[in-house]
Amino acid sequence: MSERKDLVGLSREELAAEMADIGEKPFRAKQLWHWIYNQGVTDFQAMTTLARPLREKLAERYVVRRPETSRVQTSVDGTRKWLLRFADGNEAETVYIPEDDRGAVCVSSQVGCTLTCRFCHTGTQLLVRNLTAAEIVGQFMTARDSYEEWPSPSDGGRLISNIVLMGMGEPLFNYDNVSKALKIIMDGEGIAVSKRRITLSTSGVVPMIRRCGEELGVNLAVSLHATTDEIRDRIMPINKKYPLAELMAALRDYPTNNARRITFEYIMLKGINDSAADARRLVKLVEGIPAKFNLIPFNKWPGSEFECSDMRDIKRFSDMLFDAGYSAPVRQSRGSDILAACGQLKSDSERIRCSRQKARLEDGIPDEHQQPAPAA
Numbered sequence: 149m150s151e152r153k154d155l156v157g158l159s160r161e162e163l164a165a166e167m168a169d170i171g172e173k174p175f176r177a178k179q180l181w182h183w184i185y186n187q188g189v190t191d192f193q194a195m196t197t198l199a200r201p202l203r204e205k206l207a208e209r210y211v212v213r214r215p216e217t218s219r220v221q222t223s224v225d226g227t228r229k230w231l232l233r234f235a236d237g238n239e240a241e242t243v244y245i246p247e248d249d250r251g252a253v254c255v256s257s258q259v260g261c262t263l264t265c266r267f268c269h270t271g272t273q274l275l276v277r278n279l280t281a282a283e284i285v286g287q288f289m290t291a292r293d294s295y296e297e298w299p300s301p302s303d304g305g306r307l308i309s310n311i312v313l314m315g316m317g318e319p320l321f322n323y324d325n326v327s328k329a330l331k332i333i334m335d336g337e338g339i340a341v342s343k344r345r346i347t348l349s350t351s352g353v354v355p356m357i358r359r360c361g362e363e364l365g366v367n368l369a370v371s372l373h374a375t376t377d378e379i380r381d382r383i384m385p386i387n388k389k390y391p392l393a394e395l396m397a398a399l400r401d402y403p404t405n406n407a408r409r410i411t412f413e414y415i416m417l418k419g420i421n422d423s424a425a426d427a428r429r430l431v432k433l434v435e436g437i438p439a440k441f442n443l444i445p446f447n448k449w450p451g452s453e454f455e456c457s458d459m460r461d462i463k464r465f466s467d468m469l470f471d472a473g474y475s476a477p478v479r480q481s482r483g484s485d486i487l488a489a490c491g492q493l494k495s496d497s498e499r500i501r502c503s504r505q506k507a508r509l510e511d512g513i514p515d516e517h518q519q520p521a522p523a524a
């Protein structure tokens with residue numbers, strides 16, 4: 149028998165087409181959707197609204213798969229990290245960050261990242277490939293399994309209320325799969341997380357920002373980290389392709405309002421981007437954009453070349469933004485004891501096989517249309 153097909157990650161239309169292919173009525177797709185994404189069921193035998201012969205027919209042809217969990221670690225602060233292994237042996241990390249009465253699942257969009265931001269551990273990973281829609285949705289479903297949060301809560305979430313695309317990879321370099329996954333996740337009859345509770349973080353892939361706003365309408369976070377092209381070029385190679393002026397112009401067009409601001413993420417790097425002059429330039433830079441800031445103390449990882457700014461300088465920076473009328477909290481570093489904090493994620497996939505990928509990307513800037521090399 150040929151390998152059974154995974155139903156996770158198919159759009160509603162694709163699921164309906166599968167049912168048509170096996171001679172079933174379209175409403176079967178609706179029932180399946182409910183079982184898979186609302187109830188979180190992976191075993192066809194538990195899908196009790198389907199007659200037994202149909203359940204058997206489905207089980208012969210299909211599976212409802214989760215990525216395999218290679219390792220789970222829980223931090224002293226409650227942050228939980230899963231190392232997930234996909235069918236081809238590649239791995240990526242997913243993190244759950246609890247807050248008082250809710251929490252966010254931080255999802256990866258790629259194995260590794262083709263960009264090479266100097267402060268980011270993920271950027272040092274050699275093997276890179278895009279995750280499929282099934283693998284992206286599967287990360288979130290694994291977190292729900294782990295906290296037993298099925299069926300999908302109708303109030304938008306108990307423990308797991310939010311999703312942030314802030315794990316490994318650049319989501320806007322994997323737009324098609326990310327967008328397909330988010331449409332599945334947002335579907336009101338399934339997982340049903342609303343776009344207001346989803347935040348996509350990008351390093352600034354200018355041509356894709358507009359599409360993201362028009363087609364997905366999720367909250368946008370931008371990894372800014374510098375206030376001059378000179379510094380940003382040095383620490384984030386993507387800036388050479390899409391410099392600050394172009395990035396800011398794209399952000400001015402992003403659908404926002406006062407309640408839905410763009411979050412600017414800003415890592416505090418000692419002596420690099422943390423001066424009073426930087427804070428003043430930052431305020432000027434975002435003029436006209438409904439903005440809020442997230443100041444991220446730099447998280448160290450083995451071999452990293454930067455130091456985190458002194459607390460005194462972070463405080464001054466935050467106060468200056470606040471005085472200019474912006475919210476600028478200093479983000480608490482969560483899960484750093486298990487290397488689950490921002491910028492610390494990295495899987496061991498590169499050991500499976502190190503491709504020539506990075507050599508080809510010597511200047512660190514992949515063309516936006518270039519797909520990462522397929523995993524070997």
Ligand code: SAH
Nearest residue numbers: 268314317318349350351371446447490491
């Ligand atoms: N590629 C996207 C999504 C990843 S989000 C992006 O860069 O936005 C990961 C966030 O953690 C980004 O804001 C990134 O800049 C930040 N980050 C990376 N390395 C970090 C480090 N060592 N300490 C703190 N934050 C880091």
Ligand code: SF4
Nearest residue numbers: 261265268271317351
């Ligand atoms: Fe990639 Fe984001 Fe890390 Fe830069 S910060 S290397 S874009 S994951």
